[in-house]
Amino acid sequence: MATFGSLVVLRLLLAFSPIPNYLYDNQQLTSPLTSYTRLKEGVFLLQNGFDPYAGQLFRHSPIQLALFSTVMPPNKYVLHAFWTLLDAATAWNLANIWKKRSGTTDWRRETIIQASYLLNPYLLFTSLALSTSTLDNALCVYAISLAASGKRAPALFALALLTQSSLYSVLLLPPIVLLLCTGPASRLKTPIAPSIRISDVGRTVFTFVTYMLVLMGISTLVAGNLGWMKETWGATLTVPDLTPNVGLWWYFFTEMFDHFRSFFLMVFTALVTIAMIPLTIKFQHDPLYATYLLVGNISLFKSYPTMADPGLFLSMISIFPELWPYLRHPLPTVMWHMYAATLLPLFNNLWLGHGTGNSNFFYAATLVFGVANGAAFLDSTWAGLIAPYGKPKQGYTLLQI
Amino acid sequence: MVFHFLRRLILFTLFYSFVAAQTQDQVNAASKFLQKDGVQGHTNNWAVLVCSSRYWFNYRHMANTLGMYRTVKRLGIPDSNIIVMLADDVSCNARNKFPATVYSNNRRSIDLYGENIEVDYRGYEVTVENFLRLLTGRVDPSLPRSKRLLTDEKSNIFVYMTGHGGDEFLKFQDNEEISAFDIADAFEQMWQKKRYHEIFFMIDTCQANTMYSKFYSPNILATGSSKLGESSYSHDHDSDVGVAVIDRFTHLVLSHLEGINKTSQATMQQLFDAYNFDHLRSTAGVRTDLFQRDPSKVLLTDFFGGVAQAEVVQSDDVDDARDFARLASSAKPSVVADSQSGKQQKVSTTWMEMGSDRLGELGRNSYGLSRVWASVGLIFGTYAVTRFLF
Numbered sequence: 001m002a003t004f005g006s007l008v009v010l011r012l013l014l015a016f017s018p019i020p021n022y023l024y025d026n027q028q029l030t031s032p033l034t035s036y037t038r039l040k041e042g043v044f045l046l047q048n049g050f051d052p053y054a055g056q057l058f059r060h061s062p063i064q065l066a067l068f069s070t071v072m073p074p075n076k077y078v079l080h081a082f083w084t085l086l087d088a089a090t091a092w093n094l095a096n097i098w099k100k101r102s103g104t105t106d107w108r109r110e111t112i113i114q115a116s117y118l119l120n121p122y123l124l125f126t127s128l129a130l131s132t133s134t135l136d137n138a139l140c141v142y143a144i145s146l147a148a149s150g151k152r153a154p155a156l157f158a159l160a161l162l163t164q165s166s167l168y169s170v171l172l173l174p175p176i177v178l179l180l181c182t183g184p185a186s187r188l189k190t191p192i193a194p195s196i197r198i199s200d201v202g203r204t205v206f207t208f209v210t211y212m213l214v215l216m217g218i219s220t221l222v223a224g225n226l227g228w229m230k231e232t233w234g235a236t237l238t239v240p241d242l243t244p245n246v247g248l249w250w251y252f253f254t255e256m257f258d259h260f261r262s263f264f265l266m267v268f269t270a271l272v273t274i275a276m277i278p279l280t281i282k283f284q285h286d287p288l289y290a291t292y293l294l295v296g297n298i299s300l301f302k303s304y305p306t307m308a309d310p311g312l313f314l315s316m317i318s319i320f321p322e323l324w325p326y327l328r329h330p331l332p333t334v335m336w337h338m339y340a341a342t343l344l345p346l347f348n349n350l351w352l353g354h355g356t357g358n359s360n361f362f363y364a365a366t367l368v369f370g371v372a373n374g375a376a377f378l379d380s381t382w383a384g385l386i387a388p389y390g391k392p393k394q395g396y397t398l399l400q401i
Numbered sequence: 402m403v404f405h406f407l408r409r410l411i412l413f414t415l416f417y418s419f420v421a422a423q424t425q426d427q428v429n430a431a432s433k434f435l436q437k438d439g440v441q442g443h444t445n446n447w448a449v450l451v452c453s454s455r456y457w458f459n460y461r462h463m464a465n466t467l468g469m470y471r472t473v474k475r476l477g478i479p480d481s482n483i484i485v486m487l488a489d490d491v492s493c494n495a496r497n498k499f500p501a502t503v504y505s506n507n508r509r510s511i512d513l514y515g516e517n518i519e520v521d522y523r524g525y526e527v528t529v530e531n532f533l534r535l536l537t538g539r540v541d542p543s544l545p546r547s548k549r550l551l552t553d554e555k556s557n558i559f560v561y562m563t564g565h566g567g568d569e570f571l572k573f574q575d576n577e578e579i580s581a582f583d584i585a586d587a588f589e590q591m592w593q594k595k596r597y598h599e600i601f602f603m604i605d606t607c608q609a610n611t612m613y614s615k616f617y618s619p620n621i622l623a624t625g626s627s628k629l630g631e632s633s634y635s636h637d638h639d640s641d642v643g644v645a646v647i648d649r650f651t652h653l654v655l656s657h658l659e660g661i662n663k664t665s666q667a668t669m670q671q672l673f674d675a676y677n678f679d680h681l682r683s684t685a686g687v688r689t690d691l692f693q694r695d696p697s698k699v700l701l702t703d704f705f706g707g708v709a710q711a712e713v714v715q716s717d718d719v720d721d722a723r724d725f726a727r728l729a730s731s732a733k734p735s736v737v738a739d740s741q742s743g744k745q746q747k748v749s750t751t752w753m754e755m756g757s758d759r760l761g762e763l764g765r766n767s768y769g770l771s772r773v774w775a776s777v778g779l780i781f782g783t784y785a786v787t788r789f790l791f
Contacts, residue, residue, distance in 0.1 A: 049769060063780060066773045153787035161780075214783055222776045224769075 003111045007118040008088045015080035015128060023129035027352075028344050031304035032241040033059045033165070033232070036079070036130035043069040053223060053231040056240070061164040062219035062228050064132060076130070083127050086138040091117040093138075093145040098319045100148040101184045101288060109321070116318040121341070122311030133308040136166045140312065144291055147176045148184035153207060155180065160211035164219060167236040168272055168298045174280040175294055177204045178287035186322060188387040191285045238265060239303050244352075244362060246344060247305040248370050251363040272301040282385075289384050292316050296377040300370065307341075310373045317380065326383035326391065333379055336372035343368060443557040443598045446707040447550065448473045448483045451532060453564030453573045455489035455524075460644040461635050463491045464505040465563040465605060465651040467513035472658045473559065476706030484535060484550060486522040488564075488574055498641055505647040505655075507639040521548050529579045536587040538596060554595035559603070559704040563651065566606030568629060569615065581615040592618040599692070601669075601704040605650045607632040610686035622692040622699070624673065626650030627683035634682045649681045661701055663708050670697035 014020075023029055024036050032038065042058030045051070046069050052058040058065075068074050072082060094117050095110035117123060127134045139162040146155035155176065163170045181201060182194045219228055235241060242254050249268055256264055275297040283290035295316065299309030314337070317323075324330075343365035350357035392398055450473070452459075452466035470485050492503045492514045503514040522531060534540050535550050552558060565572045569581040584602075591597050602623040604612050609625030616623060626633040626648070635645035636652040647655075657675050661667050673696060676685040689696055702708040 046773065047770070062776075066776045066780070069770075070774050070777050151788075153790075154784070157784060157787040211783070211787075215780075218776045218779050218783075221779070222773050224772070 004114050011084045020128045027244050028246050029126045029129040030131040031245045032243050033304045034132040040074045043074050053227045059235045062222035063164045066222045090138045090141045093141045096145045097148050113318045117315040120311050120315050122307040126308035133306045137312045147179045156208045157211050167233045168302050171276045175287045175290040184288045187285045249303045300373040323383040326386050327379050333375040340369035340372045444555040446478050446557050448559040451486045451562045457496050460491045462563045468505045468655050469561050477663050478707040480519045485520045486527045488527040507637045529573050537590045552596045555598050557599045558597050559601045561603045563605040569611045581612045585615040589618045623688040631683045667701045669699040
């Protein structure tokens, strides 16, 4: 508990230091959908009577617009305090997920989990940059935590709220539905298909759809018309804004011909969405793990990622300590991440700050980052698959019949 | 079914005529603005500056043209609207003691060549054929845009020519001539093709006034440096450069123009009144019979500069196109009245706030923000419902 408190205080101290001033417009930590400066702009426009979605600048969800123009003024200090609070809540929720999964409490384990979230540099710096991806992470972990606790309606509401700002999180619905219908306990070592009642699933999905519709209605009320959908979800799906970020999409879409644009959109969207069904089916015996893997997949392939998305994935591995022995290449993954984390700001500065490099440098660094994330994702998937069988003995291979 | 269609047709016709009436209002307002007395009828300015003689000892003709170029650019005509034709390059001539420079007085105070001039036709490209093709627009499709005279019916063109001339001819490149008839016919073609609104023709050669004697197209104001039988003289001779560097007539005109800037209300008549025989040693002439307006009402900047006049309308009264039309017809033209009375008027820029009040309505009354507060309440309410009821 003391560690947790001191980590939160450390975050607060960092938040009120001059460091965040350099981070607000950082392209690794913020994206056009999550940037703090754009949020301020949107709130200013709304308060002065203009439609914030008319200018194609503001791409936050109307719910966030509503929150930050009324309850929470977009004042730096207030938001820093709020962001720290969010991080603390997320860390606590992560530990809560583990508690529900293992059924016990162990303060040492919980501290490790909280520290892995609060000390993760990807998450720390994104939070200092006041990027709303911290808000998304908080909602994601909260939704999973509520689902792990069996609270159906709040979990689905949190997921619906998350989908308003991060559209790809709707892909988390199937594993969360399964999680709600079965339970968070670790069944990785015994991969038996669980018995699920269709009526349960139907009820859950119906609840989620209702909450989505309610929230969409509220968003339309805030925005005044339906234009917000094209500017927020439409931006996620059709990538109109090609500001560089740490994702894999932007470079492709800057350099390819317009003729092929829809083809590329289809391919990239397929990359994001295609893992949902196989992962859910393969890991139906442990839907919490499927959720974790899907978070990793989405963060790897989403259209406007920030460093917080893979950061969450990396921190979440602390919830599954039973799988650590089965990871095949944890050290190279960490090294890849360190490599990418060094290169990304370096090449970004070389290209956009000094002007001596060009966009290919930064693109190469994003590819390295993608490899690092992919390595983490594949390793986790492998560990989850091999868990029932234990580590392969020398000279034996594992066959799938 | 038919009745339904008829109803649609009537509605559409009404709507279309309403919109057409609106736009017609705007068109009327704009035409009224452009036709008022004393207000310019032109919307853009062009300049064609031609030096037709080559060789080192015709340095002064190059300097004439470049001096005129500099003045015209200073007064606001952009490079894209100026065609400069220099038959020779004296700045990089081997005999130039000050390479890459062209001076127009013997104190060498201003380098007309500078670092930023755009010469469109140079050297052997300056021919009678090219000049006439430029004016009439009958050019090869491959000719680059910077070498074309892209004028329209609202363009005021300043045509300046200098070189060696005689009775109704001007010598090009020492091997051919253009006659006054050629230029007159070219201008008539331009008139027929609506390629100019008004032309101001200035020529500084020997017996220059004969060159404009044959014009027969409307809206041409012409001036020349000397009459039939007289030569035009050079003004400054520079001992170091070794040749005469400017001609008297051009020197007089440029000195006169040095005293004005873009906001000047100085008139053409004032320029013509400044001609004096003692200074020029020749009788400069003016031809105004083809010109509709009175030279004392024509601003110098109408031809030498690229100046636009604007009418400032009070923002309170403007709500839509109809109001604008009403206002324009009952005009209180603040800028124009002063120009007619001859006062020096500073042209001020005023940001016109088009219906700003309407945009501010949403923020100023609480309707917009109340919606946002309502939605926040709804979000928290739904969350509470999910948390505590289900």
